Amino acid sequence: xxxxxxxxxxxxxxxxxxxxxxxxxxxxxxxxxxxxxxxxxxxxxxxxxxxxxxxxxxxxxxxxxxxxxxxxxxxxxxxxxxxxxxxxxxxxxxxxxxxxxxxxxxxxxxxxxxxxxxxxxxxxxxxxxxxxxxxxxxxxxxxxxxxxxxxxxxxxxxxxxxxxxxxxxxxxxxxxxxxxxxxxxxxxxxxxxxxxxxxxxxxxxxxxxxxxxxxxxxxxxxxxxxxxxxxxxxxxxxxxxxxxxxxxxxxxxxxxxxxxxxxxxxxxx
Amino acid sequence: xxxxxxxxxxxxxxxxxxxxxxxxxxxxxxxxxxxxxxxxxxxxxxxxxxxxxxxxxxxxxxxxxxxxxxxxxxxxxxxxxxxxxxxxxxxxxxxxxxxxxxxxxxxxxxxxxxxxxxxxxxxxxxxxxxxxxxxxxxxxxxxxxxxxxxxxxxxxxxxxxxxxxxxxxxxxxxxxxxxxxxxxxxxxxxxxxxxxxxxxxxxxxxxxxxxxxxxxxxxxxxxxxxxxxxxxxxxxxxxxxxxxxxxxxxxxxxxxxxxxxxxxxxxxxxxxxxxxxxxxxxxxxxxxxxxxxxxxxxxxxxxxxxxxxxxxxxxxxxxxxxxxx
Numbered sequence: 310x311x312x313x314x315x316x317x318x319x320x321x322x323x324x325x326x327x328x329x330x331x332x333x334x335x336x337x338x339x340x341x342x343x344x345x346x347x348x349x350x351x352x353x354x355x356x357x358x359x360x361x362x363x364x365x366x367x368x369x370x371x372x373x374x375x376x377x378x379x380x381x382x383x384x385x386x387x388x389x390x391x392x393x394x395x396x397x398x399x400x401x402x403x404x405x406x407x408x409x410x411x412x413x414x415x416x417x418x419x420x421x422x423x424x425x426x427x428x429x430x431x432x433x434x435x436x437x438x439x440x441x442x443x444x445x446x447x448x449x450x451x452x453x454x455x456x457x458x459x460x461x462x463x464x465x466x467x468x469x470x471x472x473x474x475x476x477x478x479x480x481x482x483x484x485x486x487x488x489x490x491x492x493x494x495x496x497x498x499x500x501x502x503x504x505x506x507x508x509x510x511x512x513x514x515x516x517x518x519x520x521x522x523x524x525x526x527x528x529x530x531x532x533x534x535x536x537x538x539x540x541x542x543x544x545x546x547x548x549x550x551x552x553x554x555x556x557x558x559x560x561x562x563x564x565x566x567x568x569x570x571x572x573x574x575x576x577x578x
Numbered sequence: 579x580x581x582x583x584x585x586x587x588x589x590x591x592x593x594x595x596x597x598x599x600x601x602x603x604x605x606x607x608x609x610x611x612x613x614x615x616x617x618x619x620x621x622x623x624x625x626x627x628x629x630x631x632x633x634x635x636x637x638x639x640x641x642x643x644x645x646x647x648x649x650x651x652x653x654x655x656x657x658x659x660x661x662x663x664x665x666x667x668x669x670x671x672x673x674x675x676x677x678x679x680x681x682x683x684x685x686x687x688x689x690x691x692x693x694x695x696x697x698x699x700x701x702x703x704x705x706x707x708x709x710x711x712x713x714x715x716x717x718x719x720x721x722x723x724x725x726x727x728x729x730x731x732x733x734x735x736x737x738x739x740x741x742x743x744x745x746x747x748x749x750x751x752x753x754x755x756x757x758x759x760x761x762x763x764x765x766x767x768x769x770x771x772x773x774x775x776x777x778x779x780x781x782x783x784x785x786x787x788x789x790x791x792x793x794x795x796x797x798x799x800x801x802x803x804x805x806x807x808x809x810x811x812x813x814x815x816x817x818x819x820x821x822x823x824x825x826x827x828x829x830x831x832x833x834x835x836x837x838x839x840x841x842x843x844x845x846x847x848x849x850x851x852x853x854x855x856x857x858x859x860x861x862x863x864x865x866x867x868x869x870x871x872x873x874x875x876x877x878x879x880x881x882x883x884x885x886x887x888x889x890x891x892x893x894x895x896x897x898x899x900x901x902x903x
Contacts, residue, residue: 469655469657471653471655471657472657472659474622474624474644474651475651475653475657475659476659476670477624477643477644477645478622478624478644478645478649478650478651478722479645479670479671479674479718479722480645480671480674480675480722481645481670481674485674490659490661490662493661494659494660494661
């Protein structure tokens with residue numbers, strides 16, 4: 310029992326350690342600048358929502374959130390749309406070069422995003438895609454599609470092939486089987502993949518900054534540039550930070566049951 | 579009538595013809611890797627390494643997709659749609675056939691009652707026991723209203739009591755229906771419990787077919803005799819012949835031909851006993867030291883180390899030429 314007690318405290322300590330920066334971010338977000346630079350306060354004495362009001366009223370901020378969400382949603386959608394059929398194919402069919410192709414997909418992950426900066430920048434400028442959310446979304450797809458195929462293939466392979474055959478024997482079309490049986494069975498896997506795509510695209514800074522000018526500026530970029538004449542606006546920056554963390558928490562909440570399994574099946578077999 | 583023309587079940591096996599009588603249960607008996615599953619997959623139109631023509635009622639099925647064949651299949655593993663309820667699972671082939679809602683409901687009720695899963699209709703397959711899952715798979719197969727029902731070792735993953743109970747239920751369910759049933763198994767008991775006909779396979783080759791009792795009493799080869807016997811047949815090689823006697827045909831009562839055994843072990847389950855022994859030297863026998871088994875009713879007073887004389891009636895002994903199995 311003593312041991313159990315000890316490990317509980319270790320766990321509690323670890324959680325506090327993890328939560329502390331998040332709490333500090335939140336407490337900064339509900340204080341004004343004078344308060345923040347004024348002195349040490351564990352619990353804010355004069356909480357205010359002015360920082361959040363600033364974000365929701367200033368177009369630079371709320372458009373940045375809009376831009377970020379736009380390319381993240383496009384990225385997630387395109388990644389799943391492409392990766393689901395690809396993963397099904399890899400899990401069900403043997404064809405010439407299938408293993409090589411599967412491995413080749415992963416090699417894209419071996420290069421740091423910075424390597425692709427220059428070609429993307431030049432290519433998008435040439436075809437007029439520069440400074441649009443689509444540009445960032447497509448660039449992120451280069452990383453999220455292989456990851457999605459890799460994760461989904463593991464889940465799809467675990468579904469017995471006999472189920473596909475059963476549906477054919479029952480007289481169902483492939484479309485019916487895929488949409489009404491196969492995808493619902495794998496909704497946990499798709500949730501996990503969605504989470505990984507979303508997170509990658511949401512926090513990625515380098516490509517997002519380089520491929521967007523003034524129109525499609527994402528929130529992470531705005532955050533790095535928030536220095537006004539009166540110095541750094543700490544409170545607004547913290548409020549933006551809180552709002553940036555929120556979507557992640559929401560997505561994790563929805564896929565929390567499948568997340569551990571997703572990590573296990575993303576392993577190298 | 580389901581016919582196989584020049585069917586080759588495994589690479590390297592010889593092609594054979596066979597006719598499955600309509601409305602009858604044929605038990606396909608064979609060990610693992612004898613081509614039983616390939617046979618089912620070939621008839622169902624699923625990909626397999628088997629090759630040949632399947633003709634149903636005079637119409638060749640070759641090239642037709644599984645959905646276009648009046649064939650239903652129950653797998654060895656319990657295969658059901660995990661995201662659909664029991665009722666939706668049974669309804670699956672009916673939905674695919676485009677039947678209207680109320681007819682589907684009546685049909686589902688009927689089948690669920692026949693398979694005794696009517697109180698589980700709202701549950702998901704994952705919540706059912708193994709036996710119930712396989713009942714569901716059978717109900718769904720029956721729902722397709724096919725002419726041919728393939729059961730690929732359907733009960734092998736169940737514990738033996740459940741297996742026997744389900745087997746009797748299946749027999750009642752299937753006899754009297756117009757279904758041509760093909761039931762694959764490696765257990766000779768299934769052949770005697772269920773079969774109107776047996777087809778004995780070995781390594782993809784057809785060894786023998788016919789009513790189970792005929793195949794039992796007139797086996798064409800030692801392999802057939804082995805496959806229809808559990809435990810294995812006792813063998814004595816003598817003068818270029820193989821003499822084979824089933825364990826149940828040896829008796830302690832004097833009469834017929836006498837064999838001397840040195841008892842090595844006795845297994846008993848109360849109602850029957852298996853006496854394992856080593857065949858003792860006699861002047862003409864060449865296979866001294868062959869391991870034999872005697873199956874006796876009830877308990878025996880025998881113990882390991884004892885010598886015992888066992889007897890077989892001449893009509894129970896089969897002779898085959900050596901090397902022809």
